[in-house]
Amino acid sequence: xxxxxxxPTFLILAALAAQPLHGYGLIAEVARLSDGRVSLRPxxxxxxxDRLLDAGVVTVEREEVVDSRLRRYYQLSExxxxxxxxxxxxxxxxxxxATARLSTRARPGTPRxxxxxx
Amino acid sequence: xNPLERRYLRLVRLCYPAGYRDERGTEIVGTYLALSSPQxxxxxxxxxxxxAAAGLRQHLRAGRATDIGAGLQLAAVLALATATAxxxxxxxxxxxxxxxxxxxxxxxxxxxxxxxxxxxAWLLPAAVQAMxxxxxxxxxxxxxxxxxxxxxxxxxxxxxxxxxVFVLLAQVCLGLVALGLPGRPPRWQRLLPxxxxxxxxxxxxxxxxxxxxxxxxxxxxxxxxxxxxALLVLTLLVAVRLVARNDLRGGWALLALLGPIGVxxxxxxxxxxxxxxxxxxxxxxxxxxxxxxxxxxVTVATAVLVALVVRRRLGTRAARSGS
Numbered sequence: 001x002x003x004x005x006x007x008p009t010f011l012i013l014a015a016l017a018a019q020p021l022h023g024y025g026l027i028a029e030v031a032r033l034s035d036g037r038v039s040l041r042p043x044x045x046x047x048x049x050d051r052l053l054d055a056g057v058v059t060v061e062r063e064e065v066v067d068s069r070l071r072r073y074y075q076l077s078e079x080x081x082x083x084x085x086x087x088x089x090x091x092x093x094x095x096x097x098a099t100a101r102l103s104t105r106a107r108p109g110t111p112r113x114x115x116x117x118x
Numbered sequence: 119x120n121p122l123e124r125r126y127l128r129l130v131r132l133c134y135p136a137g138y139r140d141e142r143g144t145e146i147v148g149t150y151l152a153l154s155s156p157q158x159x160x161x162x163x164x165x166x167x168x169x170a171a172a173g174l175r176q177h178l179r180a181g182r183a184t185d186i187g188a189g190l191q192l193a194a195v196l197a198l199a200t201a202t203a204x205x206x207x208x209x210x211x212x213x214x215x216x217x218x219x220x221x222x223x224x225x226x227x228x229x230x231x232x233x234x235x236x237x238x239a240w241l242l243p244a245a246v247q248a249m250x251x252x253x254x255x256x257x258x259x260x261x262x263x264x265x266x267x268x269x270x271x272x273x274x275x276x277x278x279x280x281x282x283v284f285v286l287l288a289q290v291c292l293g294l295v296a297l298g299l300p301g302r303p304p305r306w307q308r309l310l311p312x313x314x315x316x317x318x319x320x321x322x323x324x325x326x327x328x329x330x331x332x333x334x335x336x337x338x339x340x341x342x343x344x345x346x347x348a349l350l351v352l353t354l355l356v357a358v359r360l361v362a363r364n365d366l367r368g369g370w371a372l373l374a375l376l377g378p379i380g381v382x383x384x385x386x387x388x389x390x391x392x393x394x395x396x397x398x399x400x401x402x403x404x405x406x407x408x409x410x411x412x413x414x415x416v417t418v419a420t421a422v423l424v425a426l427v428v429r430r431r432l433g434t435r436a437a438r439s440g441s
Contacts, residue, residue, distance in 0.1 A: 043169045047175050070145045
């Protein structure tokens, strides 16, 4: 699994962190986690799930038949949980570093402590 | 089953390979139906595009042709190096300090043709690739492609001579393949185009100094096919070396470069066609050049399709045998 992780992949893993979800539930949860910014379509979602299944990051928790159509519930594997944790930690460190530097950035109109013309 | 479900199922049957359809088809359709409003009767254009793209990815995945992307990137690196080398050589011929008469006369007091703008545009991507690879390089390649195509109507409107179409077409073919450059190439790939460009420049100095008649004649009959042969040999060497490490991207790179290589050799092919068709020559006129390029494109397209089908069948067989 490549790092840094792409945002849709990260959101899929984050959505599965709390509970197993089926396809529609995953799309809805990803949209909720991203405040509507990331809108997955089923074709794209199942392609991503196939890659995550191959990588052992996600597993199928159960299957059921609804209206003659198959519905699978996906869950995060242990390996997936570790991957999500390490990726979250990486992003948290980046956010902390950026936040620290932004806090020391001088704002326009802020009096300087020294230098400049008299 | 309602009409919307039937239509989604039809799309899934159309887009996905058979095995994947059986495994996932109803699951995918069920998700689309869950997302659709009760009034919807037809899949949306976005749904159609999503299914088509996902189906194509699954076809490639099923055929284990996932090394195609790496092969296209390798082809792009070699294509850019060749395009840069040719541009350096043509620039030298345009700016010939020994004042080689360009097609027998100077144009409106200028000693160069509008082709100089084309070749300058083709030298830019190599410089950008060295400093800011990725998106900026692809933008400059796009710019060079646009200028190359535009020089034909612009030169006609200004009543000026320009590089011949078979020279421009070869550059366009190389440029289209070069658009597949990787986003973060290693340092040696970023600097690669400069070496063949320097070699081409030296060769062009010799040609310009000791005579020559512009794009036609010796450059058409020898330089372009020579560049094509060099590109073919280099790609074969790289492919053989990679195959030894069980890496098939060299083969895909060769397939991607067959088009540009063929177009680089279009002029001598057209000359032979002219001899066969007219019974005399060789004079590669527009009709014979068009025929030669058509033969090249059909051959390349057939080779690519056959390679994809063979690759997919081998991949399916390997999957069934559990290897």
